[in-house]
Amino acid sequence: MVNFNGTLHDSSSHLLSIENRGYAYGDALFETLKVVHGKVLFWEDHYFRLMASMRIMRMEIPMNFTMEFLESEILKTIEANHLSKATVRVRVNVHRIEGGKYGPISNDINYNMVAERIEADFYTLNEAPYTVELYKDFYVAPGLLSTLKHNNKSINVLGSIFAKENKFDNCLLLNTNKTVVEALNGNLFLVKNRAIKTPPLTEGCLKGIMRKQLMELIEKLEGYTLEEAPISPFELQKADELFITNVITGIQPITRYRKKDFTTEVSQLLLERLNTKIRLS
Template sequence: MVNFNGTLHDTSSNLLSLENRGYAYGDALFETLKVVHAKILFWEDHYFRLMASMRIMRMEIPMNFTMEFLESEILKTVEANQWTKATARVRINVHRLEGGKYGPTSNDIAYNMVAERLESDFYRLNEASYTVELYKDFYVGPGLLSTLKSNARSINVLGSIFTKENAFDNCLLLNTDKTVVEALNGNLFLVKDQVIKTPPLSEGCLKGIMRKQLMELIEKLEGYTLEEAPISPFELQKADELFITNVITGIQPITNYRKKAFSNKVATLLLEKLNTKIRLG
C-alpha cells in the first residue's frame, strides 16, 4: 500500500505524471525511516531535518505538516501494509507541485510514502567481508545543498554502478577538494588510536540522522575523542577502523580498503550502545 497525499492506494502506478518536478528537475526531497513495531526511530530528528530542508529548497510547508500529522500518516502506511508488529523501511517523498520549467509556478508541495519490510528489528553487526574503493569519476561539491536528502543523486547512482561493475561492496566519495566525504549510502567514520573522526558538514557530506546519533554516543565514550575534520585519502590506509552509518543498517564496518584490513572493535562497541539507547528510548 502506498500513501499519496494522505490517501492509500494499492500501487504507485499512475500516481505521478511525467510533469512531476521531482522526476523532471530533481525538485524533491526524501526521508528514509526505520519503523520498528509501529515506533519510528529518531523521528524528531528526521522531522526537523525534513522541515529545514524544505525551507532551504524554498518549499511552502503546509500548516498541517506537524510532527504529529506526519507521524500518523507514516503509521497509517505501515498499518495498511500490516507491519505494525514488524519492522519496515518507510520513504517519505516531498516534491514541489508541477508547473513551470526551472522556475516553478508554485512553491506548494505534495507528498507520498512507500514502505517495504525489513527483517531485523534492531541493528546487527555485519562481520562479513566488506570492501570499498574511492570513486573518482565525479566529485561532490561542498556546500549546503550537498547536505540535503534531495532527489539529485546522480553521483550515488553512477558510483553504485561502478561499485557493482568492479565487485566492491561500496565506494567512498570525494569532494572537489579531493578529501573523503562519505560513502554512497551513508556517512563515514574513521578510527585512529583513540580518535574517532568524521568529515564536517562543510565538506559536503549528508546531514545524516545516524551520524548525529553516533556523534552523541562517541562524545560520551570513555577513552575516545570525537573529531569533525576533513579526511584525506592517505589517512584511510593508516586507520585502525572505518565504518559507514545510516538509519537502515546502523553501522557497517569496512573490512578492507585496497591492501589494508580493518578491525571492528569500536563499531561493535557503538552498535551495542546504539541498540541500548533504542531499547531504553
C-alpha cells in the same frame, strides 16, 4: 498500499505524471525511516531535518505538517500494508507541485509514502568481508545542498554501478577539494588510535540522522575523542578502523580498503550502545 497526500492507493501507477518536478528537475526531497513495531526511530531528528531541508529548498510547508500529523500518516501507511508488527523501511517523498520549467509556478508541495518490510528489529553487526574503493569519476560539491536528502543522486547511482562492475561492496566519495566525504549510502567515520574522526557538513557530506546519533554516543565514550575534520585519502590506509553509518543498517564496518585490513572493535562497542539507547528511548 501507497499514501499520496493522505489518501491510500493500491498502487503507485497513475499517481505521478511525466511532469512531476521530482522527475523532471530533481525538485524533491526524501526521508528514509526505520520503523520497529510501530515506533519510528529517531523521529524528531528526521522531522526537523525534513522541515529544515524544505525551507532550504524554498518549499511551502503546509500548516498541517506537524510532527504528530506526519507520524500518524507514516503509521497509517504501515498499517495499510499490514506491517504494524514488523520492522519496516518507510520512504517519505516531498516534491514541489507541477508547473513551470526551472522556475516553478508555485512552492506548494505534494507528498507520498511507501513502506517495505525489513528483517532485523535491532541493529546487528555485519562481520562479512566488506571492501570499498574510492570513486573518482565525479566529485561532490561542498556546500549546503549536498547535505540534503534530495533527488539529485547521480553520483551515488554511478558510483553504485562502478562498485558492482568492479566487485566492491561500496565506494567512498570525494569532494572537489579531493577529500573523502562519505560512502555511497551513508556517512563515514575513521578511527586512529583512540581518536574518531568524521567529515564536517561543510565538506559536503549528508546531514545523517545516524551520524548525529553516533556522534552523541562517541562524545560520552570514555577514552575516545571525536573530531569533525576533513579526511584525506592518504589517511584511509593509516586508520585502525573505518565504518559507514545510516539509519537502516546502523553501522557497517569496512574490513578492507586496497591492501589494508581493518578491525571492528569500535563498531561493535558503538552498536551495543546504540541498541541500548533505542531500547531505553
